[in-house]
Amino acid sequence: ANNADISYAEQALAKSQDADVRSFATMVRADHQGVNRAATALVTRLKVTPVDNQLSFDLRDDAETKRLRLRDLEGFAFDSAYAANEVSYHRTVLDAIDKALIPSARNAELRALLIEVRPAVAAHLGHAEQLAAGKTRRR
Numbered sequence: 749a750n751n752a753d754i755s756y757a758e759q760a761l762a763k764s765q766d767a768d769v770r771s772f773a774t775m776v777r778a779d780h781q782g783v784n785r786a787a788t789a790l791v792t793r794l795k796v797t798p799v800d801n802q803l804s805f806d807l808r809d810d811a812e813t814k815r816l817r818l819r820d821l822e823g824f825a826f827d828s829a830y831a832a833n834e835v836s837y838h839r840t841v842l843d844a845i846d847k848a849l850i851p852s853a854r855n856a857e858l859r860a861l862l863i864e865v866r867p868a869v870a871a872h873l874g875h876a877e878q879l880a881a882g883k884t885r886r887r
Contacts, residue, residue: 749804749841750780750787752811756833759818766827772834772879776872783865790857803844828883834876842869 757777760769791798800808814833821829845866853859 749807749844750784752807753777753834753837753841754780754784755811755815756818756830756837759815760826760830763818763822763826764830765823768879768882769827769830772875773830775875776834779868779872783868786861786865790861794855794857803848807840807844824883828880831876831880831883835873835880838869838873838876842866842873845869 754777757773757780760773761777764770764773787798814837818826818829818833845862850859850862850866853862
């Protein structure tokens, strides 16, 4: 999930000239890279190997489809589609955290990490909703 949003953010930074979009993408990329570092440190310390599951496959495949769709857009069309995608993405991830990841986490440290990052995902959703609201029509 983190890698998908990092790739969306990098796409936005490469394509968008909008200051709000670039600021949001910069924040999202940095935050998700931080979560990746924390998760990597945890699995290294626990000496476990993460295994893909249906949720990770679905997120990966959906991300590729969305990146391809965003690739062909420019300017306002890109900015508004990127913002809308960020709302959808963060809703999906927040739902997965609440309904699948936290409830199924058997390791206390993993559960704690998920609980710790949940507020940031929720904050990203709120920020994405504000960004999307501002990109629904041209100024």
